[in-house]
Amino acid sequence: MPPAEAVCVWMTGTKQKHAWLYYVAGLVWVLLLVLLDQRAKAMAEAELKNAPARTLIPGILSLGYVENRGMAFGMLEGGRVFFVILTVLILIVLVLAYHAIPEKRRFWPLSLGVLFIIAGAVGNFIDRVRMGYVIDFFRLDFMEFPLFNLADCFLTWTAVVIALLLVFFYKSEDFKQIHL
Secondary structure, three states: OOHHHHHHHHHOOOHHHHHHHHHHHHHHHHHHHHHHHHHHHHHHHHHHOOOOOEEEEOOOEEEEEEEEOOOHHHOOOOOHHHHHHHHHHHHHHHHHHHHHOOOOHHHHHHHHHHHHHHHHHHHHHHHHHHHOOEEEEEEEOOOOOOOEOHHHHHHHHHHHHHHHHHHHHOOHHHHOOOOO
16 A cells, blocks of 8 residues: 555544544654754754855745744744743644544645644744744745745645635535534
């Protein structure tokens, strides 16, 4: 059985029968994504700190380095304690949401989306707790936009995808299966 098919098979089980697999798979996804984010930030710090920007795709994407001591767009700079408390509360809500989502194949995109958001929050949380700032390194060259990192991509892109799923894919009957 191919790996993708195996994932779909376990996603169609019930929580009682396959609960441990559902949570272990979720934890593995989060750990892999957080490790990817942390590795990318370590590489950015090693290669880009005190160095000129590097072009990846001319006119579109380059790499730079900034230590962001705030949140999105540098807002609330210096609010480290606030960010830590807020992130812990958000992570609790996200874990409860993951638990509430049925393991059925239809809900696989929603479950995976929640895991990506958890990973993004954890990735930036680790930086804030460990260093007091978040390393941002991606730069959009075609517009004036703050630098961002992989965890930010996990958070924002996934939030957009989840919003689209909730509006266009899931029906009111689906929401009745989510047990909050």
